[in-house]
Amino acid sequence: MAMVIGLTGGIASGKSTISNMITTFGIPVIDADVISRQVVEPGESAYRKIVDYFGENILHDDRTINRNKLGQIVFSDEEKRKALNKMVHPEVRKTMLNQKEDLINAGNKAVVLDIPLLFESKRTALVDQILVVYVDEDTQLSRLMKRDGFTEEESQSRIKSQMPLKQKQEMADAIIDNRGSLEQSRKQLEKIFIDWKII
Ligand SMILES: CC(C)(COP(=O)(O)OP(=O)(O)OC[C@H]1O[C@@H](n2cnc3c(N)ncnc32)[C@H](O)[C@@H]1O)[C@@H](O)C(=O)NCCC(=O)NCCS
């Protein structure tokens, strides 16, 4: 039986960074953020629903979704965020499950699902083990501001739209403390994978 691992954490805690490391161990990763971008391309299933609900003013001139604008709306309005989630999440889930089946059928011993909202969306039953990428709130805030160029207020509204990372850490099967260097995180990851007998 292949092991299905849920990789989660908070915004800018380092999920993509750890995902990249995981692939260097030969373990495939399916990234919910990547799929959530594909399912809202013009012509894809969730696109029309989003334009109908939020209006044409969230579109770029080429009619693709202006993610920055949509982000500003949904991270300051819980009701609109929930509405967007309802349009996007079922499509993301379907695609992820199909890709997971394909990877398992291809003989992979373990598959990682990178799902930022694994706990918030109550999707923990999809996975056998949960790996949380943890940083403290100050580190999270400063890495988010630096990476995306958001103000402190914009960053805080995004952080506050998620379950506190501390709480996620308490529900994890394994934790990577990503406050230190990348090399330190890599060592923690390797140890976890050896414990789980997948490398
Ligand atoms: C609001 C949108 C357009 C902003 O796009 P943007 O390119 O700026 O961000 P991106 O999609 O890369 O997400 C970055 C991070 O934001 C956080 N985040 C994204 N959506 C949400 C949400 N609905 N609630 C809480 N946090 C979220 C996650 O930590 C994610 O890793 C986009 O995030 C979106 O469509 N969100 C709804 C779908 C969703 O929940 N995606 C995340 C996992 S499926």
Ligand SMILES: Nc1ncnc2c1ncn2[C@@H]1O[C@H](COP(=O)(O)OP(=O)(O)OP(=O)(O)O)[C@@H](O)[C@H]1O
């Ligand atoms: N150990 C580390 N030391 C220093 N910087 C780091 C470390 N890990 C990640 N970063 C940086 O922190 C930022 C956030 O990391 P990353 O993009 O991997 O987070 P994420 O959890 O995937 O974010 P999101 O939820 O927005 O998708 C990036 O700019 C990344 O380069």
